[in-house]
Amino acid sequence: MAEVPKTIKQWQMVQPTTFNKETKEKIPGKLEMAEIPVPELKEGEVLVEIAGCGVCHTDLGYFFDGVPTVSKPPLALGHEIAGTVVAGDPAWIGKEVIVPAVMPCRKCILCKTGRGNRCLAQKMPGNSIGVYGGFASHIPVPTIDLCVVSDKKGFALEQLSVVADAVTTPYQACKRADLQPGDNVIIIGATGGVGVYMAQTVKALGAKSVIGIARNPEKLQRALNYGCDAVISTIDKDNKTIVGEWRNFCKSNGLDNTGWKIFEVTGTKAGQDLALDLLSFVGKLILVGFGMAKSEYMFSKLMAFDAEVIGTWGCLPEYYPIVLDMVLSRKIQIEPFVEVRPMSTIAATFEEIHKAGSPAKRVVLKPDF
Ligand SMILES: [Zn+2]
Numbered sequence: 001m002a003e004v005p006k007t008i009k010q011w012q013m014v015q016p017t018t019f020n021k022e023t024k025e026k027i028p029g030k031l032e033m034a035e036i037p038v039p040e041l042k043e044g045e046v047l048v049e050i051a052g053c054g055v056c057h058t059d060l061g062y063f064f065d066g067v068p069t070v071s072k073p074p075l076a077l078g079h080e081i082a083g084t085v086v087a088g089d090p091a092w093i094g095k096e097v098i099v100p101a102v103m104p105c106r107k108c109i110l111c112k113t114g115r116g117n118r119c120l121a122q123k124m125p126g127n128s129i130g131v132y133g134g135f136a137s138h139i140p141v142p143t144i145d146l147c148v149v150s151d152k153k154g155f156a157l158e159q160l161s162v163v164a165d166a167v168t169t170p171y172q173a174c175k176r177a178d179l180q181p182g183d184n185v186i187i188i189g190a191t192g193g194v195g196v197y198m199a200q201t202v203k204a205l206g207a208k209s210v211i212g213i214a215r216n217p218e219k220l221q222r223a224l225n226y227g228c229d230a231v232i233s234t235i236d237k238d239n240k241t242i243v244g245e246w247r248n249f250c251k252s253n254g255l256d257n258t259g260w261k262i263f264e265v266t267g268t269k270a271g272q273d274l275a276l277d278l279l280s281f282v283g284k285l286i287l288v289g290f291g292m293a294k295s296e297y298m299f300s301k302l303m304a305f306d307a308e309v310i311g312t313w314g315c316l317p318e319y320y321p322i323v324l325d326m327v328l329s330r331k332i333q334i335e336p337f338v339e340v341r342p343m344s345t346i347a348a349t350f351e352e353i354h355k356a357g358s359p360a361k362r363v364v365l366k367p368d369f
């Protein structure tokens with residue numbers, strides 16, 4: 001049994017990357033180790049000893065790109081957490097858990113009408129729970145949303161931290177898309193940190209044909225073993241050519257080219273523009289990725305196509321046990337896409353992933369304070 005600590009050790013974002021307004025000079029962000037007292041746990045709260053926390057693009061957005069956190073720095077970033085309960089409600093002590101990336105308030109109108117994943121009063125570690133985040137030794141969290149891992153089925157607990165965000169976000173996206181067995185699906189960004197799970201999730205839920213679109217031919221080749229039935233590389237192709245390749249795929253496989261569900265996972269302008277070009281009659285475009293780009297589109301096409309464009313955010317905590325089961329039963333493979341590193345590599349790891357843009361594996365940082 002792990003001990004109840006007196007302090008929490010954290011890698012705090014003391015300052016995000018900023019730019020000098022006059023000289024346009026970049027002032028690099030700063031991460032520093034800090035030690036803070038364990039707070040008094042409120043009714044319904046427990047202290048989780050963190051086994052691992054995944055590095056998400058959202059963290060890099062806060063650190064490098066000026067996306068503001070709700071709680072002002074200094075704070076620990078990180079919202080993809082798995083760990084063990086070490087203090088608080090005795091009924092919870094010793095349980096291994098996944099901490100959902102967004103925890104709804106359970107009181108507001110959105111929560112009461114089944115839309116709690118987009119609750120406006122939701123709490124997100126490493127963003128809106130004060131100073132607390134996943135790049136730390138411990139975190140206090142409410143028990144109501146925790147997803148219990150009763151049998152790890154051979155996984156290390158830290159590997160399962162990706163269930164907290166990267167694997168659950170696609171499941172919520174499928175719910176938003178009303179994905180049904182037999183649906184045909186296109187995934188733009190099928191090889192990225194969330195895209196690899198998007199493809200496996202739609203396949204596990206019974207999608208008929210899954211086309212993965214991305215740049216890197218090697219990663220696309222790998223995607224064929226993980227949910228994709230066909231892949232299209234975008235390298236050196238304009239959208240017209242790519243749309244043509246998709247139409248040819250439909251023709252040669254005897255598939256209708258109407259009613260396709262398109263998941264856009266990159267959040268980039270190129271990806272979003274392509275998604276809009278692929279959207280056709282009674283189709284659905286689901287925006288899973290986030291970016292700051294603006295696109296131009298003839299909105300009346302939606303009317304003429306009887307089509308839909310839908311956003312999706314986070315995942316309801318009530319879906320976590322379903323997604324965890326899909327991972328534990330290997331319907332969704334996570335091992336090839338997760339790399340565990342010591343948490344003390346945080347600064348170098350942030351730098352590396354920021355530069356790489358789309359790393360081959362999700363990095364999970366394991367506390368080594
Ligand atoms: Zn995230």
Ligand SMILES: [Zn+2]
Nearest residue numbers: 105108111119
């Ligand atoms: Zn709410």
